[in-house]
Amino acid sequence: MTGPLDLLIRAPRAVTGDPDEPERPLAVGVTDGQITAVEPLDATTLAGRDTLDLNAGEVLMPGLVDSHVHVCEPGHTEWEGFASATRAAAAGGITTLVDMPLDSVPATVSADALRVKRQAADGQCHVDVAFWAGVIPGHTSELEPLARAGVAGFKCFLAGSGSPEFPPVDVAELTEALHRARNLGLPLLVHAESARAAPARLADLTAHPGQTYAGYLASRPRGLENLAVAEVIEAARATGGHAHIVHLSSSDALPMIASARREGVRITAETCPHYLTLTAEEIGDDDVACKCSPPVREAANRELLWAGLREAHIDSVVSDHSPCTAAMKAADDWSRAWGGISSLQLGLPLTWTQARRRGLGLAQVAAWMAAAPARLAGLTAKGRIAVGCDADFAVLAPEQSFVVDPGRLYHRHPATTPYAGRTLYGVVRLTLLRGHVIDPDRPHGKLLRRAQ
Numbered sequence: 371m372t373g374p375l376d377l378l379i380r381a382p383r384a385v386t387g388d389p390d391e392p393e394r395p396l397a398v399g400v401t402d403g404q405i406t407a408v409e410p411l412d413a414t415t416l417a418g419r420d421t422l423d424l425n426a427g428e429v430l431m432p433g434l435v436d437s438h439v440h441v442c443e444p445g446h447t448e449w450e451g452f453a454s455a456t457r458a459a460a461a462g463g464i465t466t467l468v469d470m471p472l473d474s475v476p477a478t479v480s481a482d483a484l485r486v487k488r489q490a491a492d493g494q495c496h497v498d499v500a501f502w503a504g505v506i507p508g509h510t511s512e513l514e515p516l517a518r519a520g521v522a523g524f525k526c527f528l529a530g531s532g533s534p535e536f537p538p539v540d541v542a543e544l545t546e547a548l549h550r551a552r553n554l555g556l557p558l559l560v561h562a563e564s565a566r567a568a569p570a571r572l573a574d575l576t577a578h579p580g581q582t583y584a585g586y587l588a589s590r591p592r593g594l595e596n597l598a599v600a601e602v603i604e605a606a607r608a609t610g611g612h613a614h615i616v617h618l619s620s621s622d623a624l625p626m627i628a629s630a631r632r633e634g635v636r637i638t639a640e641t642c643p644h645y646l647t648l649t650a651e652e653i654g655d656d657d658v659a660c661k662c663s664p665p666v667r668e669a670a671n672r673e674l675l676w677a678g679l680r681e682a683h684i685d686s687v688v689s690d691h692s693p694c695t696a697a698m699k700a701a702d703d704w705s706r707a708w709g710g711i712s713s714l715q716l717g718l719p720l721t722w723t724q725a726r727r728r729g730l731g732l733a734q735v736a737a738w739m740a741a742a743p744a745r746l747a748g749l750t751a752k753g754r755i756a757v758g759c760d761a762d763f764a765v766l767a768p769e770q771s772f773v774v775d776p777g778r779l780y781h782r783h784p785a786t787t788p789y790a791g792r793t794l795y796g797v798v799r800l801t802l803l804r805g806h807v808i809d810p811d812r813p814h815g816k817l818l819r820r821a822q
């Protein structure tokens with residue numbers, strides 16, 4: 371090392387994103403926005419022009435990567451925009467998010483639409499942003515130009531998305547898309563609820579409006595997910611492509627995923643803070659804020675999802691931040707209320723509160739919420755504290771608790787949170803992007819392209 375570092379962080383407690391590396395004292399050096407040194411704190415001789423000294427109540431973590439965020443701009447900016455979403459992300463310890471291709475207009479299903487999306491995001495992001503592209507029927511020829519334009523990968527639905535711009539694909543189209551994605555070296559993310567089972571059940575619900583959570587839950591049973599996950603596994607097996615199950619709720623699917631992985635099928639899975647926190651038993655019939663699809667299931671299912679994380683059958687925990695206006699959540703009918711939960715800013719404390727209760731450490735949480743989502747999106751410089759990575763960090767006070775106050779959330783519609791009044795552990799003290807504390811008045815996030 372020649373010359374002093376731009377920044378030296380002295381952290382008595384740090385986790386790197388590698389689940390096999392326990393929390394330990396580290397000195398981390400930053401030069402030109404990158405991590406250039408990582409050393410044991412007690413043996414270091416590093417010096418920096420600036421120094422950040424953490425205390426024993428704070429843990430240095432890699433900046434989180436949230437690979438499942440619906441920003442909705444342009445087209446539905448009144449639901450959520452890049453400025454508000456990325457500000458919420460920064461406040462939640464997230465330094466990179468990957469935007470989903472639907473809920474904005476146009477949906478990101480062509481290179482032209484991606485250009486529109488990037489223009490909308492440009493200059494107003496407080497964290498780095500990458501983009502998924504969508505696969506819809508008849509559009510598979512768009513995959514190659516989208517890959518050349520730097521998308522992180524692709525996303526499709528097997529059942530209705532609720533967005534007319536984003537129709538589902540059938541199993542043959544899924545297989546074709548996965549084949550093309552494999553040739554482009556990119557993953558295909560799948561909303562795994564089966565259309566073959568869904569329409570009949572949803573028709574039932576329309577005939578008998580859903581006034582109860584039990585009714586909504588019954589309309590989207592585990593079988594919809596289980597069938598779809600089985601179909602995705604077989605498409606991945608047939609093509610050799612990398613399929614990723616988004617927002618897994620049904621724990622029934624875990625043994626299938628585990629056995630497919632043992633057989634070498636390239637399948638990964640994520641779950642979300644709401645499936646790891648909420649339970650069907652405690653959701654009241656008025657709690658439409660908790661509506662999401664697939665739905666939150668029983669407490670026993672939640673414990674099996676935690677077991678899936680512990681046993682590494684589930685790779686990552688990401689928000690599926692799916693925002694809407696307060697009016698869209700105000701419907702008194704489960705069949706009409708918006709199906710999505712806004713939780714970008716709270717993902718880390720929600721997950722940590724539950725992990726801590728189960729005796730799990732922040733080393734694991736960093737692996738699920740930073741390293742694994744970065745790997746999925748091909749963001750090799752993100753999600754880890756290691757030499758050569760971007761100097762993106764979150765500083766968390768894990769034993770400090772707070773009560774969720776919607777007035778302190780930066781989401782565009784904070785009142786839609788289902789977590790108001792809940793006590794959570796884990797206060798994000800600082801978020802640094804490329805070595806600089808994120809300044810809410812000066813957005814310096816970049817729009818990222820995945821290297822081909």
Ligand SMILES: [Zn+2]
Pocket residue numbers: 438440470690691692
């Ligand atoms: Zn989503």
